Amino acid sequence: MKKRTLIIIIILSFAAGVVFSNFNDWFGKKKVDDPKQQEEKDPKSDDKEKEKEEEVFKSDYDCNKNGIDDYSDFVIGARKEAEAGTKYVEDGGYYFTDGYPPEGVGVCTDTIWRAFKEAGYVLKDMVNEDIKNNLSEYPDPSSRPDGPDPIVDFRRVQNLKVYFDRHATSLTLDPYDTEEWKPGDIVIFGESYGHIGIISDKKNDKGIPYMIHSSDEFTGEKDVLIYRHEKDGITGHYRFDKPGNACKY
Numbered sequence: 001m002k003k004r005t006l007i008i009i010i011i012l013s014f015a016a017g018v019v020f021s022n023f024n025d026w027f028g029k030k031k032v033d034d035p036k037q038q039e040e041k042d043p044k045s046d047d048k049e050k051e052k053e054e055e056v057f058k059s060d061y062d063c064n065k066n067g068i069d070d071y072s073d074f075v076i077g078a079r080k081e082a083e084a085g086t087k088y089v090e091d092g093g094y095y096f097t098d099g100y101p102p103e104g105v106g107v108c109t110d111t112i113w114r115a116f117k118e119a120g121y122v123l124k125d126m127v128n129e130d131i132k133n134n135l136s137e138y139p140d141p142s143s144r145p146d147g148p149d150p151i152v153d154f155r156r157v158q159n160l161k162v163y164f165d166r167h168a169t170s171l172t173l174d175p176y177d178t179e180e181w182k183p184g185d186i187v188i189f190g191e192s193y194g195h196i197g198i199i200s201d202k203k204n205d206k207g208i209p210y211m212i213h214s215s216d217e218f219t220g221e222k223d224v225l226i227y228r229h230e231k232d233g234i235t236g237h238y239r240f241d242k243p244g245n246a247c248k249y
Contacts, residue, residue: 057182063121070119070243073184074115074118074119077116077117078197080118082220086106086110088105088215088216089105099151100124108197110214111197111198112186113155121246121247127153128153130166135148138159138162139158157188158192161235168241171185171237171239174234175226181208181225185237186240187236187238188236188238189233189234189236195213195215196213197212197213208223
């Protein structure tokens with residue numbers, strides 16, 4: 001009798017072990033987010049997030065038809081100045097034969113026309129033509145006894161301020177509104193419009209974009225947007241998205 005009872009206990013123990021080890025497979029409900037489903041779901045989700053992160057803000061225009069949009073060309077052109085180590089030289093209004101300073105030197109406005117040149121625009125001609133046709137809109141040249149000066153007018157921030165007011169989209173002056181600042185944007189500082197630069201596609205860890213500019217301090221591609229804002233105040237922020245007939249290609 002004892003032997004028979006022992007055999008029954010062994011059989012029942014074995015059966016219980018089999019049931020326990022296979023309980024989830026036999027009776028459990030399939031989880032909606034099991035690992036297999038997760039593997040099928042995650043790659044697509046990750047790809048979308050990656051695409052969103054890598055999305056590049058681009059212009060609808062490619063003036064010089066080089067396959068690179070205008071905003072990107074503006075950044076490339078300005079960055080070339082920074083990488084070349086262009087030296088800031090306050091020229092004191094001295095003239096150059098064709099209006100352009102030699103390579104390797106320049107003030108803040110020279111970074112702008114050089115950035116535009118990279119995209120296929122001749123900012124000097126654009127500004128001079130607008131001054132000629134709308135002189136009353138430009139306080140600086142219209143107030144001079146001799147009137148406009150096509151050799152140097154395009155290198156004065158005050159005139160670029162008026163030009164971009166008329167031919168670009170004006171945007172927020174708040175540098176902390178980071179979503180509204182895009183690569184290739186133009187920024188002007190000071191109540192008397194004493195400085196100008198190009199917004200970079202690089203950002204600091206707070207999302208504030210770098211600025212590319214020529215200056216007597218922190219020149220180049222630097223994290224100085226907030227510094228200049230606190231020092232002088234941002235008085236102009238533009239996106240050149242309305243080139244009109246400015247592109248001659």
